[in-house]
Amino acid sequence: xxxxxxxxxxxxxxxxxxxxxxxxxxxxxxxxxxxxxxxxxxxxxxxxxxxxxxxxxxxxxxxxxxxxxxxxxxxxxxxxxxxxxxxxxxxxxxxxxxxxxxxxxxxxxxxxxxxxxxxxxxxxxxxxxxxxxxxxxxxxxxxxxxxxxxxxxxxxxxxxxxxxxxx
Numbered sequence: 001x002x003x004x005x006x007x008x009x010x011x012x013x014x015x016x017x018x019x020x021x022x023x024x025x026x027x028x029x030x031x032x033x034x035x036x037x038x039x040x041x042x043x044x045x046x047x048x049x050x051x052x053x054x055x056x057x058x059x060x061x062x063x064x065x066x067x068x069x070x071x072x073x074x075x076x077x078x079x080x081x082x083x084x085x086x087x088x089x090x091x092x093x094x095x096x097x098x099x100x101x102x103x104x105x106x107x108x109x110x111x112x113x114x115x116x117x118x119x120x121x122x123x124x125x126x127x128x129x130x131x132x133x134x135x136x137x138x139x140x141x142x143x144x145x146x147x148x149x150x151x152x153x154x155x156x157x158x159x160x161x162x163x164x165x166x167x
Contacts, residue, residue, distance in 0.1 A: 009023055009024060010023060010024050010026055010037065010039075011023040011024065011025050011026065012026050012028055012037065012045065012056070013026075013027075013028060013068075028047060028054040028056055029054045031047040031054070032047065033047050033048060033049035033082065033084075034046065034047065034049075035047045042060055042061060042153065043058075043059070043060045044058075044059050044060075045057070045058055045067075046059070048066070048079050048082070048084045048088075049078060049079060049081075049082035049084055050071065050075040050076075050078045050079050050082075051074060051075055051077075051078030052074075052075075053071070053072065053074075053075035053078075055067070055068070055071055055075055055079060056068075057084075057088055060151060060153045061151070061152070061153020061154055062091065062153060062154055063091045063092070063151040063153055063154075063156065064088065064089060064090050064091055064092075065090060065091065065092040065093065065094070065149075066088070066090060066093065066112075069094040069095070069096055069097075070096045070097075070100045070102045071096070071102060071104075071108075072100075072101065072102040073102070073103070073105050073108075076104070076105050076107070076108040077105070077107070077108075079108070080107055080108065080111055085108070085111040085112055088111070088112050089112065089113055090112045090113065090114040090115070091114070091115050091116065091151075091156055092114065092115070092116050092117075092118070092149060092156065093109075093112065093114035093116070093117045093118070094117075094118045094147070095117060095118060095119045095120065095123065095125075095133065095138065096120075096123070097120040097122075097123060097143050098120065098122045098123045098124070098143055103123075103125040103126065103129050104117075104129065104132075104133070105129070106128065106129070106132055109132055109136065114136075115156075116139065116156065116158075117133060117136055117137075117138035117139065118138070118139055118141055118147060118158075119133050119138035119139065119140050119141070120140075120141055120142070120143040120145075121140050121141065121142055121143055122143045123143070139158075141160060142162070144162070144163040145160050145161070145162065145163065146160070146161050146162070146163050147159070147160050148160075148161075
């Protein structure tokens with residue numbers, strides 16, 4: 001487990017280090033499946049086995065989500081085949097946006113049982129996926145919405161605003 005000091009010491013993802021000068025950049029694809037990075041007290045990123053792609057579980061207390069939101073069906077299948085999904089009970093799943101070529105599969109939804117699903121409007125998914133998301137009460141949001149996720153590890157709050165609104 002890697003642990004950093006207060007502040008941003010480690011920027012995970014392509015181009016992320018440019019957002020935090022002085023932070024060490026890390027490509028998640030270079031982490032071995034199962035590798036964990038402790039971001040802060042109780043906040044942990046764990047590299048999932050996702051085939052040729054990379055995926056991370058972000059966990060804090062009872063909260064768990066998967067990053068990036070653009071997990072294509074083959075990467076989801078690799079996570080399921082590895083057994084990683086057995087312990088991956090998602091509190092939040094952000095479904096991929098339009099023009100990504102990705103969508104949550106029925107098997108991935110069944111295995112991860114997300115409590116809250118954010119579904120961008122203007123997405124075109126296979127009809128069976130759209131029906132599953134509708135049946136699970138997915139929240140439809142404008143594709144350009146800015147969503148701030150706040151959690152204390154037990155509860156979840158979502159603040160949604162237009163991308164045009166200033167913070």
